[in-house]
Amino acid sequence: MDFEASIAELQSRLRQHREILETEESAKTTLVLPFLRALGFDVFNPAEVKAEFTCDVGTKKGEKVDYALCVNGEVTVLVECKPVSSELSIKHASQLFRYFAATNARFSLLTNGVIYKFFTDSDKANMMDEAPFFTFNLDDYRKADLRNLSAFQKSEFDVERIVAQAGTLKLQSQVMTELKKEFDNPSDEFVRVIASRLHDGMLTKPVRDKYQAAISVGIETMIRQRIDERLQNAMARNDDPAPLAEPEPVASADEIETTPVEIDGFNIIRAICAKVVSPDRIIMRDAKSYCAVLLDDNNRKTVARMHFNSAKARYLGLFSGKDEEKKPVTGPIDIYQHADAIIARIQDLEANK
Incomplete structure (x- = not known):
């Protein structure tokens, strides 16, 4: 089993x-x-x-x-x-x-x-x-x-790998706990930060209460919108008439979670790409079985894919045309070994606009 x-x-x-x-x-x-x-x-x-x-x-x-x-x-x-x-x-x-x-x-x-x-x-x-x-x-x-x-x-x-990731996991957990507190009941400090950007004058109790209520509703709305966007993106990828490979099955929001390792990998790929294009054009789009890095947030312009979900083996997917070649890596730092291939991919995508 x-x-x-x-x-x-x-x-x-x-x-x-x-x-x-x-x-x-x-x-x-x-x-x-x-x-x-x-x-x-x-x-x-x-x-x-x-x-x-x-x-x-x-x-x-x-x-x-x-x-x-x-x-x-x-x-x-x-x-x-x-x-x-x-x-x-x-x-x-x-x-x-x-x-x-x-x-x-x-x-x-x-x-x-x-x-x-x-x-x-x-x-x-x-x-x-x-x-x-x-x-x-x-x-x-x-x-x-x-x-x-x-x-x-x-x-x-x-x-050593577990110890290295422990600090990130712990910090992520602490941040999520504090964010949940603010989302459930925005603190006076948080309300003051937001209100100071939008309100001129004294922050009286009625004003503070008004902003606190608006912040709570705004956070809930933002979360719903993000979930809707992820579901729509998943369906759009599934309906794409010309995918690069097998379409990724539509997954629920709970099944798609971007890990610290994937974030580290994305930042490295974006840094490599920044040598030839503006870094704000490099976008990460996570899926159930891999995490894609796209040019211009276009799934027809896949720069690379990180297959990092398995604890047994990790792969970096590199592209030539529509064909993906998976290169074994032990972690994000190994992506630098494939910098030339990533830059070549960007140049190829730019040349075929």
Whole structure:
């Protein structure tokens, strides 16, 4: 069974048995161990999954974390489990904090079998962050969550790559949290910023209240419009009478999510293209299975495609006429190796206006 199917089956098990999963042990055996197994760890191999992992820390003797996951023989992930009914908070992670500093582990996982919170040391070396850089909800996840989770598969485990992306994921999560607060209930500071650009005179309470209401409605309208635009673009691509390749199936907004890696790749391609055309003509258009970079936002003028959704392999699609050739890359930085081909593509598109 493949990774996504294993997680989907585990979600079904959770929904079927949630009411009787009352203890920490039931969470471990029914959910956590199968979750680790779905990630490719041999839960029956004590050299790979160390249960009741003990490490004396200072004056604390004999304390244990539930599991230590080993990659290439090294303790890499510490796992602390709680009952399904527990609301996970930082107070549940005291052992993780101590063990993280005392071992060579680079990641910690706090879970109740439903919520999986991943931590690292992005703020201060060898000291576990207080906020997780990635949270996976087994009961409610999206395709993008599965892509992020897939990096923790044993076969794909790359410590440095995960650490490098952790800071971006954490910052993105923090920004989204703050934006959601502003969207739900615009703060006085946010209202003042917008009102100061549109209103002359004192910002009295009636004026502030008027702008606060207008901002809330404006944000909701903007979000709806963006969703409509993405759906219309998807349908337009699907209806294009002369696509470059097989038409991309129409996907819902939840299925299309632009990742930090794709954004990094787009910025590199745009920087390369800026040598021959204005950078504002280079547009990114994401789809379900790839992320396209277009000239003039025209899907007949594809500069390149980033096939970065798979955790196992990444490819950069380069074009000659209508034919796409996929070049393997390990990450966005490798795009620079194909700068000449990208510039040649731009020149070809410009010559055939």
